[in-house]
Amino acid sequence: MAHLRVAVDVGGTFTDVFVVDERTNVMRVAKVPSTPDDPMRAIMSGVEEAGVDLRDVVLFSHGTTVATNALITRRFPPAAMVCTKGFRDILEIRDGTRDDLWDAYKDVAPPYIRRRDRLEIAERVDYEGNVLEGVDEAEARRLAGILRRKGVQTVAICFINSYANAANENRMREILAEELPGVSLSTSSEVLPEIFEHDRFSTTVANAVLSPLVGGYVNRLEAALRAGGYAGDLLLLHSGGGSMTPRLVQKYAVRLAASGIAAGAIAARHVALQCGYPNAIGLDMGGTSTDIVLVANGVLPITKHWQVEYGYPICFPSIEVATIGAGGGSLAWIDEAGALRNGPQSAGAAPGPACYGKGGQAPTNTDANVFLGRLGTELAGGAMKLDAEAAAQAIADQVAAPLDLSLQEAADSILKVANANMADAVRLVSIRRGHDPRDFALVAFGGAGALHGVDIARELSIPVVIVPPNPGITSALGCLLVDVRHDLSVMYQRDAADADAATVNAEYEALEAEARERLRHEGVPDEHVFLQRTMSMRYLGQWRSLTVDVVDSPNFLQDTVNGFHDGHEREFAFRRDDAPVEIYQLGLAAIGTTPKPSFTALPLSPDAAAPVPRSHRPVYFSGQDERTQTPVYARAELEPGATVHGPAVIEQLDSTTAVPPGARAVIDEWLNIRIYVKENGQ
């Protein structure tokens, strides 16, 4: 009887495997180096390392950066685009804006498909969907001949107004399918049937360039898992926080574009909810960057504008994660006017922070942590030694001396600036929306999250920090927790007062039929299908719309409009009950629930209250006069119910947790460390 749930998260450096045994609810993890040339090798060796027999696996889910990396490195197969005559440059013109407003030497990256590979055909559909000019078959076959000669493996078909009528795009695809067997074909009306040509074309082009690679990858992986004896569906985590099966990946490869990022966000939400916090901020702090996600009322925020490179949006719903260039390796430096700055430059993996002893001479946050004793001089159970002397030297030369500070003040200042920057980033994504941080928990993970978590929480008046059991591989946990999910939408632009409930209902029913069909195709039984209607609305005359859930009631239109007023007030701090509201788009979230592992709460052991430290070392915590002799605990030895009062340091293989004076850390029934950050330990 199959009894294992396996989740694999493939990151840039490591491939993490998370296994839950359904019979015992015991978890185990494995971490192996990633194999970027063929990520599958690391997956298979990770599975082996975790001691998993694929025949015992009931559910295999996977978050992958294969698509993200392909977009970053632009390793694409030969690709081409077929556009309406006069519009092949929509992709290159974009919306014309540039990322850096002031630096005239910084350019937006070129499009994924070169101008010479963007062909045109005379055809036109108007805004209402009337075909003004059809696709000429002979011309279409002539273009197919050119594409064949160019040896393209994938084609994006992008016509103006195809969201209103897909007939011309479909005809073009039919002809290309006949002429070019084996070539991937993406039409913009299928990939993203929404108004606004650049958003739709950009998403479609990303889909086209990813299709052969990603489609091939998931097929090979699925075959390998089958060969190993896995009988279920391979579930792939997509950007929207749900999963999909390889069958749909063939059509919607671009949905995997932010797969890896979504995993961490899902895990953060899970950990927070497990601890009873529906409002939480996930802080995934790595070496060079930090991902921040805001969970409000248990819901992960969704954005429809995600991009790897500025100017080329991927407009599928994606979990909104803010990434900032600050992490353990961020450099501390003094600018010409004497201000102490932190990042965004990073020491990276090579040379790395000064304390790595690999030639880095600029001080980083990691160096400050090592110098102050917060971070030990041995990492990963002694596999890596850190040089506190080198850290001190870098801080002395480059921060303490120029600013006339003691070494301790200098190191403390570095961390203060870093933490304040991080807090600002969190503020920008959250508090401006009117959320009160005192109602939030901070879920700190990634390699460096647990070192900084309490200080950042204090900066933001967040009362509690949660450090999950394996902060370094939390993302893999996220992969284990997702449902199959599809987001569908249809344009529907009308004053809400003029909208006809029956018509709107019919639009939703059409979406629901399509969604059920997709989920059936993926093997989700009907009784596991959950559908949520959504509506994007705005005050008539506004430009942005706000998406709210449709209320299931006889008078659903009016009730949903009321929900919009409330949502607008919550998001933007004002409402205009007397202003007309316009419906912009109808949406449907179609969810096929998958069984989740049930995590069993461990008994809180009453005699665990006074754990024994492994060692002591002098550590400096901000606000103190000097270093305090501080107990260092091994996390594995802390049992549920154990309480550790700050100052303390808790070490484990993949992370170090700092518990400053006044804070109180408790090991909970899920083996999370919960740190109550107030000075009195509340």
Next chain:
Amino acid sequence: MTTTAPRPGELDSAQRSAMDPVTLEVLKNAFATAVDSMSEQILRTCYSFVIYSRDFSSALCDARGETVMQGSADIAVHVGTLHFQCRSILEDFEGDINPGDVFAVNDPYRGGTHFNDVSIIRPVFVDGELIAFAQNKGHWADVGGTVPGSFDVNARDHFGEGLRITPVRLWSQGRFLQDVAKLLAANTRAPEQVIGDLHAQAVATAVCEREILRLVGKYGKGTVTLAMDEVQNYVERLVRQRISALPDGTWETEDYIDFDPAHGEGLVPVKVRMTIDGSQVKYDLTGSAPAVASFLNSGYGAAFSGVAAGTKAFFPDVPLNSGFYRAMQADLGPKGTVVNAEWPTAVTGFCSGPYEKIMNSIFELWSHVMPERAIACSFNLEYLLVGGRDARVEGRPYFMWYDWMVGGWGGRSTKDGTGASAPVFGVGLAVQPLEGQERLSPVLTSTHEILVDSGGPGLFRGGCGVEKGGTLTAAEDAVMSYCCDRARSIAWGLEGGLPSSPHGVWLNKGQDSERFLGAVFSNVPVKPGDTFTRPSAGGGGYGDPLERDPLAVREDVADGYVSVKRARTDYGVVVECVDEELAEYVVLEQETTEERARIRAGRLGWLQEDPVAVAERYRDGSLDALDLIRQYGVIVDWGTGELLPTTTQQFRAMLAKRTSSAWN
């Protein structure tokens, strides 16, 4: 051994701030977050599609009205004006500014830009003491005047342009002054939108206020207000330090507006002289022409903005605030000029007129000082407006097809110019999707594509412009207006680079009824079936095009950025097509060497040829516009082919300075 930070002892006391560096850095970043929160909010709640396209800015000002921090994604054109607007409130309401008040101002004669740009300003109080102002400035879609959108090219004074909002109170101690708001709204074509934007902007300033009050709660009033000073001092120190490291000297240049309707043909100069003196950079715009008889004039606020935004491009990483403005000194010259226009001179078109001329001039001047950031001239901001009644819809409502385009930026000292980019006026100004436009207006877009050969030839080519046009469908009583420039004052090259291509609208191009309407016109009647199109210019080239790598020219040809014909004429590179379908071309080396030698030998002479004869050859079709501009330096009316002798003379003099002098 290398180091990335200053060595011990390098910072002297003058460089130190009165505040500890950690608190200063923390508060500096917190101010930036507070201001950016305001921008995020307005972007999500605005009504004006112009604001939505990012024509807005946000600032935190101190109790004296000085700017402490401006938004990191703000439009260039508002830079350097927000403190003027804030000060105007202080001047007019001194002693009568209360908690819960909110003010509005758009007055271009009080340091504003044009009437469409309305600032909403909220004073921030702590314990009854005024400590700051939160300001959001956004472009309202309409503020009255004689034409929809409030852009009347032919306006001679403010009365034809629109609603002038001198400093006025909109909320009094928390109470919304409905009567005042209604008065403003009633003087526009979109009163509902105005009320919506006014609320959205006011709430956005409250977001900033909330953040400032939070910081006061945490750090104390004294620390926060001291930090507001210190952040300005920090920026001033930073900029002065960098300027000190540059050589002293004086540089001058001029750029041109196409013509002054009151004076017939002839380019209208905008002059800029820059002096670096120790830690200060000074600008002097004396010598610029008197105000023109169209709306292409600039008040002092907008001209100062051109100076500040132009300079900022050479300090891209420095935060924007009044400290930046203190490190530079701008003398706009006598009043009544095109760069220092007074009430009631029409100024709404400053953005297509003097503004970008000032910016491009400053780019050129700094190119001498920082060759590593050099850049030739970029295309001109342009707005096309087709307005009338939409017969597709019951009730024939008004429609406005209000469109602006991307274009090419100048070639640079190490690489080609950026193609298809938002204007220097505002790099964040997004163009509108045509699928949205087609729903809203009876105009079917015929093309939106990159324009071959539009980039100015050079060692590093100017970026390409684009072409966009359409056909009127069910439109009634429709008229077309255009706000641009540079049909004659073509975007120039630098260091031997050639100019790009002219702006201007064509009606029914290629048909019997073809007309070239020029780059600035108003209220031209148009009817269903009429087609219109206009190019945006490319950027000027940088460096001698005869020195461009022939393989780079070949790649440009393969992608259709440059034609086979102009590869030969402009670059002397002879390219042959091997397989058009596969975009395969080869450079014929021998022919290229010969062609380059021929051009080198002839080109100075071509610039001396009799303009009358050259214009004749344009009219008979043996030369085209790009030949005239790039080979002969001759400017004609592109529609009729009529020679513009004074303009040509001025254009040739300009080419001699910027282009041919660098040829060897």
